[in-house]
């Protein structure tokens with residue numbers, strides 16, 4: 246395995262103060278599926294709110310919207326490839342809930358096509374920590 250310690254050239258997902266190396270996550274999953282729990286049908290309920298699928302209700306402002314390349318999402322994605330989810334851990338070690346770190350284009354396409362679930366890998370805490378990039 247030849248992973249750059251500086252993550253140069255890696256696919257990195259940013260959310261607020263958190264960054265995860267998606268390249269490293271894919272490497273770990275390839276070597277050992279036990280770094281994650283596989284879910285055949287992860288629910289996409291509510292995720293349309295986070296994507297440019299649904300406008301904010303009249304008078305409201307969307308505070309979070311994940312940017313996607315719509316043409317790429319609709320033509321180049323493979324919906325059989327599991328999305329990757331990590332639990333976000335706060336500064337005091339508390340769990341702040343799950344976050345999709347890879348697969349937003351697949352989610353966009355799935356929701357556009359009326360699907361309600363996608364296959365997903367939920368990384369175990371050690372793997373999620375191993376792919377976190379400190380600030």
Ligand SMILES: [Zn+2]
Nearest residue numbers: 252255266269
């Ligand atoms: Zn990396």
